[in-house]
Amino acid sequence: MLHFSRWKTLLIWLAAFAAIVLAAPNLLSEVQRSSLPGWLQQDRLTLGLDLQGGSHIVLKVERSDIVKDRLEEAVANVRNTLRGAGIRYTGLTGNDQTVTVRITDPAETQKAVDLLKPLTAPGGRAGPEVALRQDEDGQLSLQISDAGITADVASARTRSLDIVARRIAGFGHANFLVRPDGADRIVVQVLGSVDAERLKNLLNQPAKLSFHLIDASMSGQEALNGRWPATSQVLYSLDDPPVPYLVDRTAFVTGSNMVGIEPVVDPQTQDSSIAYRLDAEGTRRLAEVTGQNIGKHLAIVFDDQVMSSPAIDAAITGGEGAISANFSEDGVRDLAIMLRAGALPATLTSVEERSVSPRFGADSIFSGLIAGLVAAVLVAALMIALYRILGVIAVVSLVFNLILIVAVLSLAGATLTLPGIAGIVLIVGMAVDSNVLIYERIREEEKTAHSFAEAAGRGFSRAFSTIVDANVTIFIAAIILFCLGSESIRGFAVTLAVGILTTVITAFTLTRSIVAVWLRRRHPRHLPKSVLTHLFEHANIRFMGIRRYVFTASAIISLIAMAAFATAGLRLGIDFTGGSLIEVTAKQGNADLADLQARLNDLNLGEVSVERAGGPSNARIRIASQGGGENAEQSAATLVRGELQEDYDFRRVEVVGPAISGELTMMATLGVLAALAAILIYIWIRFEWQFAVGAIVATLHDVIIMLGLFVLTGMEFNLTSIAAVLTVVGYSLNDTVVIYDRMRENLKRYKKMPLPILIDASINQTLSRTILTAATTLLALLALYLFGGEVIRSFTFTMLFGVALGTFSSIYIAAPVLIVFRLRPESPDGEESNKTDAGVKSGTVV
Template sequence: MLYFKRWQTILIWLAVALSVLYAAPNVLPQSVLNSLPSWGPTRPMTLGLDLQGGSHILMQVERQDLINERLTATRDDVRRVLRDAKVGYTGLTISGGAVQLRVRDEGQREAARTALNELTQPISSGLFGSGSVRELDMSEPEPGLLRLTLSEGGINYRLSNAVSQSIEVISRRVNELGTTEPIIQRQGLDRVLVQVPGLEDPQRLKDILGQTAKLTFQMVDTTTSPQEVVASGGRAPAGTTLMYSTDNPPVPYVIEDRVIVSGENLVDAQPGFDQRTNEPIVSFRFDTRGATRFGQATQENVGRLFAIILDNQVISAPQIREPILGGSGQISGNFTVQSANDLAVLLRAGALPATLTVVEERTVGPGLGQDSIDAGVMAAIIGSVLVIVFMLAAYGFLGVIANVALIINVVMIIAILSVLGATLTLPGIAGIVLTVGMAVDSNVLIYERIREERRLGRTVLKSFDAGFERALATIVDSNLTTLIAALVLFLVGTGPVKGFAVTLAIGIGTTLFTAFTFTRWIVALWLRRSKPTELPKGYVQLVPEVTRIPFMKVRLHVFVLSILLSVASIVLLFTVKPNFGIDFTGGTLIEVRAKGGDADLGDIRQRLAGVGIHEVQVQGFGETSDALIRLGAAEDEAAGNATVQQAQQILSADYDVRRTEVVGPTVSNELMWSAVLGVLAALGGIMLYVWIRFEWQFAIGAIMSTINDICLTLGFLVVTQIQVDLTTVAALLTIVGYSLNDTVVIYDRVRENLRRFKKMPLGQLLDLSDNEMLARTVMTSVTTLLALVALYLFGGEVIRSFVASMIFGIVIGTLSSIFISAPALIFFNLRSTKGPAISEDEIRAGEAKDLKTISKEVSAT
């Protein structure tokens, strides 16, 4: 294990050198990066929205609006087809998601069916490559009554097309804003995810994305008084529609339904200024077809008013003084410079094919992003220093080697994140800090095994060789369980949770590399050059070298206590209930900071109540100048977005909005179920792995301790009323992985001792195994807790609840590994617990025999 060929040494140091090279852009100034050659690594990690500010918006195509639009189009097609076929009909209506009509003449029934068959032909579908889908199904419920119904496949086809077109339009709109590296992608069948990092004005982005931007030019009906139509409840004459202008107050117009020219005929739109009034305007230019139609309409209607309409609102309604034949014109209204520019952006990008509703929004201001970076970096530095000092104190020179490996580990994580183009979020920093705490676990396992082999009488060289060899299986087993939890987090998580999962998974891989290649190489080099006659000693020792604590004697007491606490936690879960965040309840979270002085919570409540926002919770958050506002879930997404905008406007004079999170009822329900399924999937995956790797008793014992950890952590969350959100689910799954990591390490030693002491009663064997692994368990828990405490104290308010859950879970997980996992093997009859106890001399004899066998194997190799 301690011999390396030349090519292995070259590969190890090549990996280290490349890691340093690709991690370097994250600490070098931009001026230096610009001077580097283009083929070199110049790409730093991408910072997430919570670190650099920006907006995360999830938009959903309104399915019902799309269905209504398709039904209207189908009705018009039916009218056209039957008119061309000269078939008489009556009662053409839209009813119950279908278009139906009755054929007047019994003899024309077959002609009507033949004509309408044109509409039911399959259309080409790009959903699954080359294929087709039937959009309309025709039926005849009774003689002469024909009904055309939209098929589910047809609706999904239209939805998919609408999402694809929306992505194209949104991409053009966002790119026009001049933002860098926006992410615009499909999510599911009917949703579009938009992430724009570094955006200074997220409300402007929402305004631009929220508009359908359907532009039309239509004539104003001056023969009917708009006031009379308004007085009649909006019932306009046939062929016309009552619309309002964007003025304040709005002006009513009666608009002819006939569209002269639509936005599809626009080829360009640019903001500018009117040469006479110097007011902001938008100049537009039509294509050839649009110019012809517009010129013809203005020639025929000189002296009349025509309306420029955007999303059913009249922007302006000028009088046609003379024919406009050049195919260009201008739109004037109550524009500001920015609104004129935004309208030009919308017109150039084109209209959305369907209405998009914001169902989830997470916005972080650049100020909060910088604060998060500072807090995360500070927590990472302090956590790393604490772990480094502790390892140095516990292992002396071996601690120095472990610390060098730890630094290389962190460098490799950063390098891999940079190469992959992964996004670093605040939970991602938490993942790095947690990796710092957990990475030393592998070194602790190896070093404690080396000390154990030395106590058995091996030489220093053979102790190191056996320590690395015999710790390998244990380290792989323990890290794979955590990897399963990380994979489940990645699959079911969203946004920052995925970032945490990616960082954790990468950390597991780099930890295995540094423990079994880099650390081993450094140790081998030190052994060859120094030829030590004794192991380096540390300066502190938390656990004596040999302990004989009778853990199994108190197993029944611990089991009863554990069951009582778990039952109490479950009762609290359904009576007191956790403090669920908006991820699971829906609603809005707004973090604000007073522009001067402290935040006045009472004043904020009064201001919001004054504009009709009554379901509101306001509390202090972090600094005295900060406040956290929580609004209840609205009945629908559109109403919720309007309420958020109103709340932000009423507070904008005295407060800076640092963060906004809006989760609609649809998304919150989905997040709740994905969280539950994620925990169950993680438990199932880990149980299956332990079952295959060990025996069924081990798997059940592991799940028992894990369920105990989850129940007690949930009870802790209820008692403390810490907010439960998606990051808390990430904490739960990490606790699951960490607890199983601990359990598997102990189980690995139990399995080894089962082979060594075949006649030892199970209770005594479990006590022996727990005691042998006690030093490792305590050391690993302490290093992890040191990193987490640093994160809790210095990582900022945003992830404090996440870290608090982790700290409690790791303490409970450590105890359950000793007092729940191991005793469970007795309850499930892994081996007989009867028989005479084995004395210390017999244990030493067994260890000596085992040592002799292994020494022969090592000598032979």
């Protein structure tokens, strides 16, 4: 019997009210939200990059910069130590991670060793993890270990976080996120309208500014042709072509001494400069050095390039001045921002970029909302047509379920992405699965229960374990997807996981309480009838009678798919190969694909393809990996921007370097394997081993044929494809578990029934649930495919195909495998022995 006490009913409806309160702020504008209590203002969904526009950039600390700085520091420390002790030496050099020096007098070698040993101690002037080695010929070597460099890289990453944040804030953006990623990366996300190219330039450069003296002992060109003093170095100017200068290595003023920095643009000449003011220490040093070197030249060095070389006419004592900067107005502003924020300890290279225009994001939101609305209407209409008043109850539960999903995501401060919207739409189709399982179980229990109320109570109780088992598989897939790392895939995984949990909770709280009220007030004697109510009630299809033919056909198709995969291979997206994907919209008229192809071919970027994307004015450009490291990929995207920006707006830009693509490939592979292993282990624990084997075979069947689909259709295989495959695997196993659960129940009830007959009976008993759940899920996916937008169309198509494939494999692959592995040996009487189990009639347990 279904019974809910008043306090339980009150608690359920209080939870429903709380969910509405938490979800409601998402429908209000910023002005309306400002009048709400503070705790309620913050509990709302954050729109992801792909929905409100912005840039997601992954920066990597350049290890080579750290190695260079460590070598220069070590060489300087060795030089100063030996000179200070009066020890003569020769051949002091630094290469790779080794500093070598030869002591001229062998008798002083041991003394030199003793003096240099402190440099190897942790915290020593040359830093930790340094080994000192002495050769027989008097040569000493300081070897900086990989561990020492790695530690310095991690330290540089940590120091860079605040500097990057200050630069972005100085750029004028308030809605941004800067977070560490691993030991050597920084993830930057700036939302809204962003000039991605300018932002990357602002963040990439160390911006190390320093004042040096020009070494007048020889010209820069003479130094290049001969040998220059060890205390100096050759640096080039910012001119085109660059001019070499011989510059003293010692910096007497650095950017850290500057306390007032302002960009200045002469309104008449448009000449740009940086006005600065020095602190007391910088003022003292500048006055002292310039006073001692009148007639010589300063070298103002910016990131190892000579920005300016003014003559010293007199001592500079005021601590104020201006540096000529041959930059544009934006360039000089950016330079001022970098100098104010401080110098980075090393160059930050962009290894990944994903930029979206706000207009493109707004289009995605509109498409997602339309798809969700259409899906909800279609699913609601089908449920009401099937179950009448119980269908209405299911729709009410579905609406509350969606509100609860939004409330939970808002409470967690989750980020809603376009794949996340797709996940919610998918939940619209899958959420009614629990209601269908319960209602169909009630229909079966009606035949043996004394009253309909008793049948309803049994239906809810006996459907519980099946619903939990079925949804765990998809929940596991969602957890693994979350661990893959991509923001958009995480958004999908979070909404899917939350949707699964709220679906189960809603089915056994709200739905159950409403049904209990309906029973108490209306006293119905049976389930509401409709035209479709008994569509599968008397199904007695002999599925196993053709299992050999289906097995053979599936094996042939699988072999064809594997052969196509082995020969043609997948059309891998830039997530796995590296490269660039750029979507553009013509500012006027339609996009001319032939002209785009010709213009891009002239840039000599290697393999470039141009195709239509969603409309006549839109085009999608794919640029293959440049093969020259991370900077080569960014340079290619920069060239395309420069070539097309006059005629096209950039809707979406994705640039993936080789390091990121390699990691994504590894994560995707491990993610798929981990998901399959976790799901199958769960089935193994919950069922007998033959069931786990059947699930493995069915899963492999689905994965192989879906890969074949990608090969034969030429669709791009990327991270969203991985998400589609894993979701389909979870859905397919969801369906399989429902059938397995009924088979396990029948195995206990009919201990002498031949396995083929028992399997047929189990499939027929759950056929209505299988077909109805597939129908609602396909309706939701169809709405997503038609109205969800171009970005997720291939994802949705894969899901449509996969859901149909998963439904097929649950019946014709997962179930027959149990016969092959002899879950129950056939009785000597063969199929006739089912007469001893007079309880299965027309595929229904009675």
